[in-house]
Amino acid sequence: MTTRSRWATSPIAQERGHNAMSMIEKLRALLGGAAVKAATEDGHESQDMMSCEQAITVLQEFLDGELDQIPEDQVRAHFDACERCYPYLKFEGAFRDAVTRATTGQTAPPDLRAKLMELMSQAGA
Amino acid sequence: MVGNVTELDPTAGSKVGFEQEAIPHLDAVYRFALRLSGAPDHAEDLVQETFLRAYKSWNQYTTGTAAKSWLFTICRNVFLRGQERGKRHDEIVEENLGRDGPGVPAVNPIWSSVLGADPEGDFFESIVDGRIVSAIDSLPEEYRTTVVLSDIEGLPYAAIAELMEVPVGTVKSRLFRGRRQLQGVLYDYAVEMGYIADRSGTGA
Structure with missing residues (x-):
């Protein structure tokens, strides 16, 4: 699904004469955060790989589940592969987790529901 | 009943x-x-x-x-x-910029502040619930409501836009700015409390 796994299996890459060594180098480059540069060497792969700038631009939408133009898989693939961008994803995630954790325990006081019921029966319908 | x-x-x-x-x-x-x-x-x-x-x-x-x-x-x-009818009224100055999109630089300035010490934001975990809640409460109402509806109640942008009677672009903008402001308050607190070791000056 991701560009990384496509690279490992793509018959096209092999047809083009990439030997085993260059594949390993490519993979290392992908894992090492130079993903974008490595991928753009090959026009065929570059269309699937987004730049760091693009990834950062859509980071909030990605975390909000509100991407409207770029497939989620593609964004996820970038953050999985890019050492430089990955911490940003983690940072924003840690922030959201903290906000959620701090507020989820809050519930209405037990007697509020009873008060509401009483209020409504007084109000009639 | x-x-x-x-x-x-x-x-x-x-x-x-x-x-x-x-x-x-x-x-x-x-x-x-x-x-x-x-x-x-x-x-x-x-x-x-x-x-x-x-x-x-x-x-x-x-x-x-x-x-x-x-x-x-x-x-x-x-x-x-x-x-x-009285009380406080929050003013927001950002929106007269007239931008429809997020209108906020995509790169979060706080990322560079934490780069040497805590790039993945582990410090957020150390902050007690009450402190986070009061930081949320310190936001202007428009930011606060947007952040609460999105990050706590999980409403989609479109629902928030409808609820607040603003375009979706404004929701995004408020969300971006609100979150950053909140992160800034929490970051300052974390530094003050020593949750973030200040290694930024050493080039670590």
Whole structure:
């Protein structure tokens, strides 16, 4: 699904004469955060790989589940592969987790529901 | 609560509907009211007023639409009307920039502050609930409401836009700015408390 796994299996890459060594180098480059540069060497792969700038631009939408133009898989693939961008994803995630954790325990006081019921029966319908 | 619903009583059915569709959102509405007003007493009043109004206009509510959003809308309107009659009024200066999109640089400036010491934001975990809550409460209402509806209540952009009667671009902008402001407050607190080791100056 991701560009990384496509690279490992793509018959096209092999047809083009990439030997085993260059594949390993490519993979290392992908894992090492130079993903974008490595991928753009090959026009065929570059269309699937987004730049760091693009990834950062859509980071909030990605975390909000509100991407409207770029497939989620593609964004996820970038953050999985890019050492430089990955911490940003983690940072924003840690922030959201903290906000959620701090507020989820809050519930209405037990007697509020009873008060509401009483209020409504007084109000009639 | 209501035992026998007779078909002859047209109001009985609606009351049951209200209990089934609106009351389950009591906790969410209370949480929202609490963040709007910042005080439990005030929040309770706000919730009571919200549910009373919702109940009275229940016949205008279309079954199947988002009852939660509808209740939030009423709650915020009640709150804002109360604000106009006195109390504090938050001013937001950013929006006269007239930009429709997020209008915020995509690169979060705080990322560079934490780069050497805590790039993945582990410090957030060390901050106690109460401190995070009071940081949320310190945001201007427009930011606070947007962040609460998105990050706590999980509403989509479109629902927030409808609820606040602003374009989706404004929701994004408020969300971006609100989150950054909140992160800034929490970051300052974490530094003050020593949760973040200040290694930024050493080039580590």
